[in-house]
Amino acid sequence: MAAHTDIAEDGWIARAPASWRPYLLLARADRPIGTWLLFLPGLWGILLAAPSWMEALRLIFLFAVGSLVMRAAGCVVNDLWDRDIDRMVERTAGRPLASGALLARQALVFLAVLLALGLTVLLQLNPLARALGVASLLLVALYPLAKRITWWPQLAMGFTFGLGAPIGYAAATGRIDLACAVIYAAAILWDLGFDTIYAHQDREDDALIGMKSTARLFGEQTAPFLAACYGATVLLLALAGYLAGLSAMFYPALALPAGLLARQVITLDIHDPAHCLRLFRTNREVGLAVGLALLIGILA
Numbered sequence: 001m002a003a004h005t006d007i008a009e010d011g012w013i014a015r016a017p018a019s020w021r022p023y024l025l026l027a028r029a030d031r032p033i034g035t036w037l038l039f040l041p042g043l044w045g046i047l048l049a050a051p052s053w054m055e056a057l058r059l060i061f062l063f064a065v066g067s068l069v070m071r072a073a074g075c076v077v078n079d080l081w082d083r084d085i086d087r088m089v090e091r092t093a094g095r096p097l098a099s100g101a102l103l104a105r106q107a108l109v110f111l112a113v114l115l116a117l118g119l120t121v122l123l124q125l126n127p128l129a130r131a132l133g134v135a136s137l138l139l140v141a142l143y144p145l146a147k148r149i150t151w152w153p154q155l156a157m158g159f160t161f162g163l164g165a166p167i168g169y170a171a172a173t174g175r176i177d178l179a180c181a182v183i184y185a186a187a188i189l190w191d192l193g194f195d196t197i198y199a200h201q202d203r204e205d206d207a208l209i210g211m212k213s214t215a216r217l218f219g220e221q222t223a224p225f226l227a228a229c230y231g232a233t234v235l236l237l238a239l240a241g242y243l244a245g246l247s248a249m250f251y252p253a254l255a256l257p258a259g260l261l262a263r264q265v266i267t268l269d270i271h272d273p274a275h276c277l278r279l280f281r282t283n284r285e286v287g288l289a290v291g292l293a294l295l296i297g298i299l300a
Contacts, residue, residue, distance in 0.1 A: 199213040
């Protein structure tokens, strides 16, 4: 049986110039789900703020580009920190830095280019959103250390990826308020849940090398933990909609993402890494369903 890995060297990456392929793999260009999961909380924040249509479209475009660039930058930082660990984990041993396909100095040059592009996008936002964007760099840099010192690295990931929600809200309104804080909390708990599912792919390898995770912490009790995270996520989304003055139609519209999240809890099999990866990827549809609910709450 082939080793479990989420690296896809075939498809369109195989048709790219050979010199580009390690950089594309380092940036996880073969796996756009990470870009989606970074972008979607920003989309929630923008829609919750309900700016004009032209401003909403401008911000959504900027956040899409920024998510693509900063997700790639985050992957470079993560792989620089983890290249020695990645060599010992079945799923990640083929990553470019772990395998030697790229040197650390090459990755650092690539990171500088990505950060320059991210700065270009950030400068298109208002001062408050820029400040939050700069603050997010600290989280991006420190997140890979979390699994070395705490059983809750997935929570650190939630604070990092979920920060798109307050940045999007601040970009649209120029302020931070209670609705902004609540939707950030919802994004954090959503991320905590789905990243715990993702971490079950590496649970056994992590135990061998001493890396911590909520997957290892909760083990066979992951489903109840996941239900708590996702239940709180839906409740916080409802509260954010109430605080932002969305219409009553927002609440029944939340039934779709709630149902998709419940399906993850019910069907979870922590002993099947490929199944965990498939469940993790369904969170793109969850995030889009939340965006749809927010849109309905604005328009209805």
